[in-house]
Amino acid sequence: MKGVVLDDAAVLLADDDNVATSIRDLETGRSIASDDFPTDRSVLELAEPIAFGHKLAVASIDAGEPVRKYGEVIGSATERIEPGEWVHTHNCESNRGRGDLAEGSA
Template identity: 45%
Template sequence: MNSGYKTIMMKPQDKVAVALMDIPTGTQVEVSCQGQIFSIEIKENIEFGHKFAVKPIFSGEDILKYGEVIGVASVNIEPGEHVHIHNLEGKRGRGDIVNVES
């Protein structure tokens, strides 16, 4: 099955893929990454450049994109849901979170 919608997922441990074109709600997309194939029904409109979950992500769990942690889920996120500021809390560049080593 190839819906014709283009996405990218770089690492097998990633939790999200990125839409390389707008993808409407209800579309079935196939995301492939290093031999793994994920068949995902898009639950919300996903705009070009935005992320969507390819695996279940639980509240409090790190979200991986391109093999790197980009934030933590603030709620449970189902495959096909948009992953953005409404359900992801960023960890990078935060002035209020400081790691201090003794």
């Protein structure tokens, strides 16, 4: 997959991503319908507003689990994130550029 647009609201960039990127400002309660969600759901309801360019969870992500975008791990959830929630610095810690998290670091 090179990206799938979800109901003209967001783009899912890879099959195993658990977040999508909004392609417009999205309001709380907006329903996004798609057969391309990584779970067996076909409709996702937004729990909060998601600004253009921001991430939204398309699957449940437990605290400590990886957040995947572009088919790569971009961070870790710092708390449980439910489908339809905004994913940002308040609930996700970036792993990119973190030498202290590199394999074999002490």
